[in-house]
Every structure is written in structure tokens, then in C-alpha cells.
Amino acid sequence: MILTGLLVGIAFGFVLQRGRFCVTNAFRQVWVAKSTTWMTAFLLVIAIQAVGVTTLIQLGVIHLSWKPLPWLGVIVGGLLFGVSIVLAGGCATGTWFRSGEGLVGSWIALVFYAVGAAAMKYGALVGVNNSVRSFKAPVTTIPALGISPWIPTIVLAVVVGILVWRQLRQPARKVATLAPEKTGIAHLLFEAKWHPFITAALISVIAIITYPLSEATGRHAGLGITTPTGNLLEWAVTGHASYIDWGVLLVVGILVGSYIAAKASGEFRIRVPDAAQVVRSIAGGLGMGIGASWAGGCTIGNAMVETAQFSFQGWISFLFMFLGVGLGTKVFVIGFTGRTSPLGTLSSTTVAEGVS
Incomplete structure (x- = not known):
């Protein structure tokens, strides 16, 4: 069953690359261009996934547990992560799938992302990590407060449904496109531009099936990138097979799936x-x-x-990661403030493409 992690990762990486699903760009576009299309797509993933997860929990198919909220770590860490993904040119999945496209900058960011995660979880910075995360509040989830999980699920679905409806009502931008070179399924898979909401729906399906497949191997969690990335580095350094689990195969699969998609669509190239x-x-x-x-x-x-x-950890970190992206954008992205950051500017190509 552990190999299902690789298969899910390949599908995930393929959809991320072909759908250009970039969380960094989704957040940044709200701050830079006041555009909420990709943010709405991101919320759509959450809403559809919430329906699936609530159903699986209520049916007893999956069994999740949560720890008290490490509020200081979530706030400070979320803000730092948001700023950092602007610097790195992409978040966790963005760095993995852009690495599969041949972006050397993402390779570098990925290596140091793994180093930072491994140092905090297993290495010299474990003490620092534990200290920051020791400040906790005795809350876990909204349903744990005695509220039926279907109430927030339905509320979220309705709110996101309205946002999607409003987005779809807006006039579509006319973008010049080249004459298609492929036909049929090949055109749809490797050439056609995917709508953000179609991409979001596909990612939602992948996110939902992750739970039972992962739980079958003893891993009671959904999609996750940071711990598997750190574990991959630990395995590379120590050679201990215990670090290789479903999650590690998932992140490796993202790289493979992205490479397949980029190569087949003619978008793979080494960029230094x-x-x-x-x-x-x-x-x-x-x-x-x-x-x-x-x-x-x-x-x-x-x-x-x-x-x-x-x-509560999820929604609070979402807020502070979004604020962190806003802060990072204001400091490091040229054109938003009209000045150059001390570390240089992001290229106009990077900003225009929404590099993730």
C-alpha cells in the first residue's frame, strides 16, 4: 500500500504543473493585482475537501486526532513561512513541482527547505522548535467544541459556492492563444489551458483519497509536504529506511508527475x-x-x-501565511512599492508567470 503514496504524488504533481496551481501566486495576486480568482480556487479545494473529509470521518472510514493549538508557533511560523515563500518563489508544493520543470532556483530552495525542516524536527534546532511550540491553547477543532461538523462544512460550502458563482459571472478575459498542435485527450492533457476551478476540483479529489490510502499504511493524515521533505533528507543522510513512508513517496511523486507533465507539454527546460x-x-x-x-x-x-x-491551527496559519505573503510582496516584489529590495528584485517574468 505504501506505493500508493507515489501514485498519488505523481497525479498531484501532474495536476499542479498542468493547472499552474500556485498557492504563492494565489495569495500574492490578491495583494498585487486585487485578483481573487486563484484565491477562490484555493478556497474551493478546501470546501470540496471538507465535504469529503467530514463524510469519511462520520462513516468511520478515517480516524484523525488533533493536539492543543501551539498558538505562538502557528502565528510566528505562519508569518515567516508566508514571507519566505515570496523569497523562494514558491511554497512547498510549488517548489517541488517547479523543480520538476527544471527551475534550478527551486532546486536550491527545495534543498534548504529540507535542511530547515530536518534541523527543526530532528537536528540542532529541535530545542528551539519545541520551545516555540510549547505555548499552547487548549483548543483543537471547531467540531471539538461540541458543534456538528456538518455546520461549518455546509457554511463553508455555501460561502465558497457564492464566491465561485460570482467569479464565473465575470466576463472572461480574451487571451491570444496559438493554434493547437494536438487533438483529443492529448490536447486536453498537455496543451489546453486548464481553468483554475477545474484544477481545484481535481486537487480536491486527490486530497480526499489521500486520507484512506495514507491511513491504510498507518499514517493518519491528509496531504503533507514539510515532514516528508525533512524525512527524505534524513533518509539520504542516515540511510535509515524507517524515514521512508507514504508521505515521502508522495513528495517524490510530485517531482515525477510534474516532470512528466512539463516534458510532455514542452514546458521543461533548465533555467539557471x-x-x-x-x-x-x-x-x-x-x-x-x-x-x-x-x-x-x-x-x-x-x-x-x-x-x-x-x-484552529489550520485557519490561523492560513491567515498569517496570507499576511506573510503580503508583507513579503510589499518588501521584495518590485512594482508594488516602487523600490528595490536589499536582496535584489524579482524579475518581471517571475511576477508575470506567477512562479510558484
Whole structure:
């Protein structure tokens, strides 16, 4: 069953790459362009996933547990993670799937993300991590307060449904496209531009099936990136097979799936960053690893998965990661403030493409 992690990861990486699903860009576009299309798509993933997760829990198919809220770690870590993903040019999944496209800057960020996560969870910074996460509040989830899980699930579904409806009512932007070279399924898979909401629906399905497949191997959790990334580094350094689990195969699969999608669509190419971007990738990667460890998860594990479980950790970290992206955007992205950051500027291509 552990190999299902690899298969889910391949599907996840493929959809992320072809759908251009970039959480960093979704958050950043709200601050830069006042555009909420991708943020709505992100919320759609949470809403659909919430329906699936609530159903699975109520049917007794999956069994989840939560710990008291490490409020200081979630706030500080979430803010740091948000700033760091702007520096790195992408969040956890964004760094993995852009690595599969040949973006060397993402390779660098990914290595240092793994270093930061491993140091906080297993290495020299364990004490720091435990200290920051020792400040806790005795709350876990909204349903744990005695509220039926269906109440927040239905409320979220209705709110997000209204947001999606409003987005779909807006006039579609006309974008010049090249004449298609492929036909049929090949065109749809490797050439056609995917609508953000279609991509969100596909990711939702992947997120939901993750729970029972992962639980079958003893891992009681949904999609997660930070701990598996740190575990992968620990395995590479120590050679201990105990670090290889369903989650590790998931993140490896993201890289494989993204490469397959990028190669088949003609979007794979090696892109070497300049010196300034290397510095940003290193700083951003380390900040991602540290911030996600303090917060207990990244934009996927916390802001997309824990939120679907209606945990306080998920929604608070979502807020502070979003604020962190706003802060990072204001400081580091040229054009928003009209000045150059001390570390240099993000290229206009990076901002325009919404590099994740």
C-alpha cells in the first residue's frame, strides 16, 4: 500500500504543473493585482475537501486526532513561512513541482527547505522548535467544541459556492492563444489551458483519497509536504529506511508527475538563476523549513488540509501565511512599492508567470 503514496504524488504533481496551481501566486495576486480568482480556487479545494473529509470521518472510514493549538508557533511560523515563500518563489508544493520543470532556483530552495525542516524536527534546532511550540491553547477543532461538523462544512460550502458563482459571472478575459498542435485527450492533457476551478476540483479529489490510502499504511493524515521533505533528507543522510513512508513517496511523486507533465507539454527546460535569486532561494528555503515546522505545516498541510478539518491551527496559519505573503510582496516584489529590495528584485517574468 505504501506505493500508493507515489501514485498519488505523481497525479498531484501532474495536476499542479498542468493547472499552474500556485498557492504563492494565489495569495500574492490578491495583494498585487486585487485578483481573487486563484484565491477562490484555493478556497474551493478546501470546501470540496471538507465535504469529503467530514463524510469519511462520520462513516468511520478515517480516524484523525488533533493536539492543543501551539498558538505562538502557528502565528510566528505562519508569518515567516508566508514571507519566505515570496523569497523562494514558491511554497512547498510549488517548489517541488517547479523543480520538476527544471527551475534550478527551486532546486536550491527545495534543498534548504529540507535542511530547515530536518534541523527543526530532528537536528540542532529541535530545542528551539519545541520551545516555540510549547505555548499552547487548549483548543483543537471547531467540531471539538461540541458543534456538528456538518455546520461549518455546509457554511463553508455555501460561502465558497457564492464566491465561485460570482467569479464565473465575470466576463472572461480574451487571451491570444496559438493554434493547437494536438487533438483529443492529448490536447486536453498537455496543451489546453486548464481553468483554475477545474484544477481545484481535481486537487480536491486527490486530497480526499489521500486520507484512506495514507491511513491504510498507518499514517493518519491528509496531504503533507514539510515532514516528508525533512524525512527524505534524513533518509539520504542516515540511510535509515524507517524515514521512508507514504508521505515521502508522495513528495517524490510530485517531482515525477510534474516532470512528466512539463516534458510532455514542452514546458521543461533548465533555467539557471542569477546570484541574487540564489541568495533569495537559500534564505526562502530555510525560512520555509523553519516556519512550517513552527506552524505545524505549510500552505498545504495547514492552510489547505487542516482548514478542511476545521482545526484552529489550520485557519490561523492560513491567515498569517496570507499576511506573510503580503508583507513579503510589499518588501521584495518590485512594482508594488516602487523600490528595490536589499536582496535584489524579482524579475518581471517571475511576477508575470506567477512562479510558484
